[in-house]
Amino acid sequence: MRQPTAGEALAAVLSAEYAAIYAYGRIGVRLTGAARESAHQAEAAHRRRRDALVVQLSTTGGTVPPGRAGYALPFPVTDRASALRLAVEVEERTAAHWRAALASTTGPDRDQALAALVEYAVRATRWRKTAGVTPPTVAFPGRPS
């Protein structure tokens, strides 16, 4: 299989970031207190990366995929437990896209991809701790299972 170009890999990451932002809108309303605040911070982090990617892809002549009005969630979010489960899922899935971008990038672009992978993996671990999931870590964050 051909290695995607950096532009293709980052376009795929951007699509994942759109979906993450949508999902956090559904997650936040099912949480309260500190967990809700954490969801807002997480959503803001995904928005910052989305904005940076749009600028980066535009200025390098890459294709900027459009966001969609809605995304199919992997399971219904009806309560705190399912909201926390989706938050873990969102972080792992976006981490997986950044991880895939590592192979297509070098230099500062790879550093940026690794920083995102690490940040999202750590956040997935925090969500597992909040949800009481043990162990709160996985062996290979972002690796497709």
Add this chain to the structure above:
Amino acid sequence: MVFTCPVGIGRTTPRDQVSGHNRRKLLRTGALLALGGAAAPLTGCDLFDRDVEPAPPPDPLRPMLDEALGLAAAYRTNATAHPELAERLGPIAETHTAHATELARVIGVALPSAPAADPSATAATEPAGALAALRAREKTAQRSATAACAAAPAERAALLGSIAAARATHQEALK
């Protein structure tokens, strides 16, 4: 030690006769090198054997493999010393072993059965001290994985990225 230039023994063209002095010099140098190499034993016939390949340089990921084995050993040591932490430390030890297994596969070596000697794998006396010491080790290890990922060829970058991320999540899990 490898001779890559032809020695040309047996050739008797005029050109060789002219360069005879240089050839003697080369052979004498070879003798000196052979003597000097007594500490590192030479296998008799490789001196003039042009088919012998030089030993491949060690894989740049070898230190990462040793580091992962050292971390696994440190977690096991601390889990034994502090049974109340075993449930938290056990899965992380398994993760480091899984990293070592994957690194050995990528490098193309067998996974060393015994962990590398690790003098720092002594358990702290207090559980809190043990957790703090392991967090510090994970932080250092995350830095080495980050550097390895930045320098890696494309086909190794994703694995090293996951290892760097896992080491970051361990620091979070130990809080």
